[in-house]
Amino acid sequence: GAVVSQHPSWVICKSGTSVKIECRSLDFQATTMFWYRQFPKQSLMLMATSNEGSKATYEQGVEKDKFLINHASLTLSTLTVTSAHPEDSSFYICSARDGFSSYNEQFFGPGTRLTVL
Amino acid sequence: GENVEQHPSTLSVQEGDSAVIKCTYSDSASNYFPWYKQELGKGPQLIIDIRSNVGEKKDQRIAVTLNKTAKHFSLHITETQPEDSAVYFCAAREAGKSTFGDGTTLTVKP
Numbered sequence: 001g002a003v004v005s006q007h008p009s010w011v012i013c014k015s016g017t018s019v020k021i022e023c024r025s026l027d028f029q030a031t032t033m034f035w036y037r038q039f040p041k042q043s044l045m046l047m048a049t050s051n052e053g054s055k056a057t058y059e060q061g062v063e064k065d066k067f068l069i070n071h072a073s074l075t076l077s078t079l080t081v082t083s084a085h086p087e088d089s090s091f092y093i094c095s096a097r098d099g100f101s102s103y104n105e106q107f108f109g110p111g112t113r114l115t116v117l
Numbered sequence: 118g119e120n121v122e123q124h125p126s127t128l129s130v131q132e133g134d135s136a137v138i139k140c141t142y143s144d145s146a147s148n149y150f151p152w153y154k155q156e157l158g159k160g161p162q163l164i165i166d167i168r169s170n171v172g173e174k175k176d177q178r179i180a181v182t183l184n185k186t187a188k189h190f191s192l193h194i195t196e197t198q199p200e201d202s203a204v205y206f207c208a209a210r211e212a213g214k215s216t217f218g219d220g221t222t223l224t225v226k227p
Binding site: 042044049107 | 163
């Protein structure tokens with residue numbers, strides 16, 4: 001299947017700083033990218049959906065000014081957690097879908113573990 | 118919106134036995150039902166999926182069945198192996214948006 005990478009795989013930062021997470025589709029064009037958040041032993045919570053070249057659509061309850069999403073190219077999307085606080089500590093997972101493909105399945109990245117001290 | 122319920126939340130089987138995980142969904146417009154396997158500290162990996170125009174799909178030891186009338190779909194794993202131990206998530210997708218179940222922790226005892 002297609003490959004989606006995330007960088008970094010883990011990050012530790014101080015409270016109040018901003019952290020950027022990159023998500024790349026390595027062998028297909030990601031017309032749509034999704035950002036999820038996952039707490040321990042819980043399911044995936046969709047944060048936002050972004051289509052290449054458009055503004056992201058955020059789920060209810062997700063602060064768009066705090067979680068900045070950029071999807072400027074067909075292979076790269078970034079999630080920036082601004083002014084991070086300990087409650088933002090979580091596992092962030094991106095997912096990408098190739099809208100040009102008739103099959104249209106969704107591939108997940110390996111996730112980024114964020115710890116805010 | 119869509120609501121997906123997944124059962125059981127934990128499942129323990131002996132190596133070689135079969136495992137079945139069930140999901141129900143609420144939105145009849147959902148038309149794509151993937152299953153993901155997630156190992157500790159990793160992202161979910163698609164293992165099998167089914168579309169609403171198909172009732173059953175099989176890939177080696179893994180199969181998925183879909184009952185559109187009852188709005189439920191199931192994952193079947195036969196001849197389970199210790200490496201099948203992981204968390205499994207079902208999902209239902211409609212209009213480009215996927216809703217996930219809460220996950221099932223499968224433990225296969227050697």
